[in-house]
Amino acid sequence: MKSNQSNIKKAKKYLDSNECIAVPTETVYGLAGNAYSDFSAKKIFKLKKRPSNNPLIVHYYNLKALEHDCIINEDFKKLYNKFSPGPITYVLKLKKNSKISKFVTNNKNTVAIRFPKHKLLRKLLKVLSYPLAAPSANISSKLSSVQPSDVKEEFGRKLKYILKGGRCSIGVESTIIKLTDTPSILRLGGLSVSKIKKIIKKQILIKNKSKNKISPGLFSLHYSPGIPLRMNVKKPNEGEAFVLIKKRKTNSKNYFFLSKNNNLIKAARNLYPLIRKIKNKGYKKIAVEKIPNIGIGQTINDRLERASKY
Ligand code: AMP
Ligand code: MG
Numbered sequence: 001m002k003s004n005q006s007n008i009k010k011a012k013k014y015l016d017s018n019e020c021i022a023v024p025t026e027t028v029y030g031l032a033g034n035a036y037s038d039f040s041a042k043k044i045f046k047l048k049k050r051p052s053n054n055p056l057i058v059h060y061y062n063l064k065a066l067e068h069d070c071i072i073n074e075d076f077k078k079l080y081n082k083f084s085p086g087p088i089t090y091v092l093k094l095k096k097n098s099k100i101s102k103f104v105t106n107n108k109n110t111v112a113i114r115f116p117k118h119k120l121l122r123k124l125l126k127v128l129s130y131p132l133a134a135p136s137a138n139i140s141s142k143l144s145s146v147q148p149s150d151v152k153e154e155f156g157r158k159l160k161y162i163l164k165g166g167r168c169s170i171g172v173e174s175t176i177i178k179l180t181d182t183p184s185i186l187r188l189g190g191l192s193v194s195k196i197k198k199i200i201k202k203q204i205l206i207k208n209k210s211k212n213k214i215s216p217g218l219f220s221l222h223y224s225p226g227i228p229l230r231m232n233v234k235k236p237n238e239g240e241a242f243v244l245i246k247k248r249k250t251n252s253k254n255y256f257f258l259s260k261n262n263n264l265i266k267a268a269r270n271l272y273p274l275i276r277k278i279k280n281k282g283y284k285k286i287a288v289e290k291i292p293n294i295g296i297g298q299t300i301n302d303r304l305e306r307a308s309k310y
Contacts (some may be wrong), residue, residue, distance in 0.1 A: 037130075076179050089114040225310075227284055229286040230285075237285070
């Protein structure tokens, strides 16, 4: 408890002086900076080697902290009351006098916002006088980080501080929904679309594969392990690591399991670290068996598909 408090103090000190640090969230680790500071925003893009036209998600403690920056609407209120804090990001209209850096939004008149649930991050957000711009803590287009050691692997000494908050409980990024007109899903994520549908009870467009890239993070290659990956595989080829959804008895050293018993939520949590582990073991190719395309399984398949565009 005490050490948490001194770590939060340390994190605040870095952020107040416009440094970037890594922070834990329930989805994936974030590379965070003051969302009101041009300097911090530019630093995030530089550290991640992220194209400047790919805007960042802004993380808030609560609605009060948000009211100066965005225009909210009925769909937002319904979803916020049900799912926030949690793994859902809303794209809303920016207010004219918003203090968010134009580098965060890439000069758009909309902004992506989220209310993370991780306790330590909430404690930090509560003591800050600004929201945090925080994309995933990984080099652009690579695998996201879900534990402090992943963040270290991505950035090494270039990153001054990691606020350590254990392993991410969800392990895949947030679901992004645009609410400025007809609700549309821009990215599948930790919250399933069926749950969202039950709350807003109207048509939701699924635009995560749209050719007209509203969300630049939808560029096809993403979440890349840096080695080729094939999906829907029944039998692996010689030398391939084989990823299965459910544990089974085998003498093959190249078999890896996403969950003990077909659990898609656990499989999502294990996805990135397992792929990272396989790569670090020196495998040159990955084969993945067919993953059921239901609930969070849709998010797993989305990530695998992008990772396979190597
Ligand atoms: P990451 O920061 O890696 O979690 O990715 C954030 C995602 O949010 C990217 O896919 C961005 O393109 C998307 N995003 C951020 N701001 C906006 C916005 N104003 N409109 C649409 N998508 C956005
Ligand atoms: Mg990312």
